[in-house]
Amino acid sequence: MTQILDCEKLKIYYLGHSGFAFHRGAHKIVIDPFLTNAPMARLKPNQISATDILITHGHADHIGDAVEISKNNQAKITAIWEVAQWCKEQGAETLPVPIGVTQLFDWGKAIFRPAVHSGFLPNGKSFGPAAGIILDFGNIKIYHLGDTAINPDLKFVGEFYRPDVALIPIGGRVNLDIDQAVTVAKWLKVKTVVPTHYDLFTQGEINPLNFKQKIEQETDIKCEVMEPISTPI
Numbered sequence: 001m002t003q004i005l006d007c008e009k010l011k012i013y014y015l016g017h018s019g020f021a022f023h024r025g026a027h028k029i030v031i032d033p034f035l036t037n038a039p040m041a042r043l044k045p046n047q048i049s050a051t052d053i054l055i056t057h058g059h060a061d062h063i064g065d066a067v068e069i070s071k072n073n074q075a076k077i078t079a080i081w082e083v084a085q086w087c088k089e090q091g092a093e094t095l096p097v098p099i100g101v102t103q104l105f106d107w108g109k110a111i112f113r114p115a116v117h118s119g120f121l122p123n124g125k126s127f128g129p130a131a132g133i134i135l136d137f138g139n140i141k142i143y144h145l146g147d148t149a150i151n152p153d154l155k156f157v158g159e160f161y162r163p164d165v166a167l168i169p170i171g172g173r174v175n176l177d178i179d180q181a182v183t184v185a186k187w188l189k190v191k192t193v194v195p196t197h198y199d200l201f202t203q204g205e206i207n208p209l210n211f212k213q214k215i216e217q218e219t220d221i222k223c224e225v226m227e228p229i230s231t232p233i
């Protein structure tokens with residue numbers, strides 16, 4: 001298992017659960033950094049440097065330590081309006097965004113696609129629409145699916161945005177299960193998948209190697225089961 005994926009001069013680090021960091025040059029983009037009390041995470045919030053932080057939706061296992069990392073690094077948090085507003089109330093600098101609109105950054109573009117999922121912020125208010133996030137670095141597109149049920153937009157993303165890499169939940173319960181994740185990866189027409197969200201709520205019953213075996217038997221898609229990064233980044 002690898003701790004770092006090197007794709008087209010983009011370094012991808014797994015933080016555990018749904019958390020990832022993407023490094024290219026001086027840009028350090030972090031998504032869903034859930035570290036404190038997370039089953040798999042090996043780093044503490046003060047061991048992560050970031051220039052941008054993005055959050056897929058307002059559940060605690062995705063907001064995680066985003067506010068602390070934001071404050072430590074003066075890094076802006078980009079999220080759907082309700083989530084961004086909550087982070088702002090905690091003292092973070094934020095960029096609130098709507099679903100579906102292309103957002104420009106100095107490292108590329110981000111598009112928040114609809115995910116089929118719902119719930120509450122830590123303050124008990126609805127977190128609004130949940131999202132998956134397409135990161136377009138110019139020569140490579142990464143699709144972080146967030147938490148979602150299987151739905152037709154995933155097919156649309158495959159046809160319209162053509163991502164290269166999918167970071168895809170396989171844990172079932174609140175998310176795609178392994179069989180659904182294989183189907184969705186086919187729809188997305190990606191070259192590489194990384195399974196996520198199998199370490200919480202599942203009592204260890206979900207083995208990402210079963211997903212890897214199934215998808216590599218049925219398709220030409222390469223599956224990278226990643227180990228959470230253990231050195232500060």
Ligand SMILES: [Zn+2]
Binds near residue numbers: 059061062147197
């Ligand atoms: Zn989740």
